[in-house]
Amino acid sequence: MDRGMVIFLGALLTFSSSWLGLILFPYWQLNNEKPYQKEPGDDPYPMPLQGEALAGRKIYQANGCIYCHSQQVRSEKFGNWWDENGQEHTGADIKRGWGSRRNVSRDYIYDNPTMLGTMRTGPDIANVGSRYSEAWQHSHTFNPRALNDWSIMPSFAFLYRKEKVVGERSEKALKLGREWTVDPGYRWRPSASEWDAILQQSGDAIKSRYLTEPTHTGGIDPNTPDGKKRLLDFWLTTEEEGIQIVPTGNANALVAYLLALRKAEVPVPEAKE
Ligand code: HEC
Incomplete structure (x- = not known):
């Protein structure tokens, strides 16, 4: 066999085995994942995003939230911690309150693209919808320092409108001090x-x-x-006299998306931890 043939076959083997291992086998394995229903009458889990929340995912994508936030709660096996009696435990993500179980592939079947993320400059937000109210999310998005003065998250104030109050203050107006x-x-x-x-x-x-x-x-x-x-x-x-800060449609959509993020609380059989 001449050397050209060896190189060709070697390259073919390399690329086809990685294609099989990384694309085809996972596709076969995960392709048929269905929403989970414990009893026939129960709401299936997960459900596809709809309306404002679906639009909000675009705002999340467009503003680079994924560079600092992951959406994947790790299993009990990751992250050891010790309680005050010196007893060792696992599951640092679950201890932090980021979810009550680990994430599994079924959590993402309707996500396209999936927003798993790779960096955790900020907390994991796979389940952030169950942690805060709508008003909290708006104030935090407008200016994270207003809630946590040590925060390094950028302000997304451009998603809000500053305007004169005409008549009554809007119900949607953020309740933030003038500072x-x-x-x-x-x-x-x-x-x-x-x-x-x-x-x-x-x-x-x-x-x-x-x-x-x-x-x-x-x-x-x-x-x-x-x-x-x-x-x-x-x-x-x-509050400033006669001035209010109100969310734009994009801010409302983004917050609807954040409130819909509940990827780690509904029990599924494959995630025991
Ligand atoms: C430069 C990194 C960075 C970017 C970009 C970023 N964040 Fe954050 N985020 C953080 C950090 C750090 C915290 C923790 C401090 C705090 O609460 O502000 C945080 C906290 C949060 C929290 C509260 C999480 C919790 O469990 O307390 C939410 C919700 C959130 N960010 C949403 C967003 C959204 C939505 C975007 C995009 C519009 C975004 N973040 C962009 C760094 C970032």
């Missing part, structure tokens, strides 16, 4: 001279609002440095 809304996506604080000017102008109103809070007994003197600081800290947590 998060004056400069969307950042944390805002006035300079010392700006704060002095604000106190000059509306100090009395701010003070009387401060005193209506049930925990603020004992009065406050805005002329002392401590009083000034306490008044500022309080004022920053109150």
Whole structure:
């Protein structure tokens, strides 16, 4: 056999065996996965995404959430941890509350593309829909620092609209203090001279609002440095007058998608852990 033939056969064998192993066998193995129903009358699991949640998956894709978030809860076998008695346990993901069982291929049968992710710069969000409310998700997407001041997640403030309130505040408006809304996506604080000017102008109103809070007994003197600081800290947590932040359609879709992520709580027979 000449050398060309050997190289050709070698290459053929290499490529065809990897094609069989990585494409064809997994396809045969997983191709027939069906939704799971414990009893005939039960809702099948999983269900395909619909409406807003389906549209939200596109927003998730387009904004690169997958670069920092995985959607795969690992089995009990991964991640050892020790309780206070020195006893060893496994299942770090489950201990973190990321799901009550590991993920299996059936969880993804309707996902195209699947959003498994590879990096965990942020937490795994396979099951994030069962962890937070809609309002939490909106505030967090608008500015993650408003919920966790140590967060390194980028702000997605461009998915929200800042507008003047006409009549009543919208029910959908985010309930965030002005420190998060004056400069969307950042944390805002006035300079010392700006704060002095604000106190000059509306100090009395701010003070009387401060005193209506049930925990603020004992009065406050805005002329002392401590009083000034306490008044500022309080004022920053109150909403901007006449201004509201409302989600755009894209923000609503993204949050509907996040709320629909419940991939690790419905029991399936193949995931015992
Ligand atoms: C640069 C990395 C990064 C990107 C990009 C990113 N995140 Fe995050 N995310 C984080 C980090 C870090 C946390 C944990 C701190 C926090 O709660 O903000 C987090 C937390 C979260 C949480 C709360 C999870 C929990 O269990 O507490 C949700 C939900 C979330 N991100 C959704 C998103 C969505 C949706 C996108 C895309 C629009 C996105 N993230 C993009 C880093 C990122």
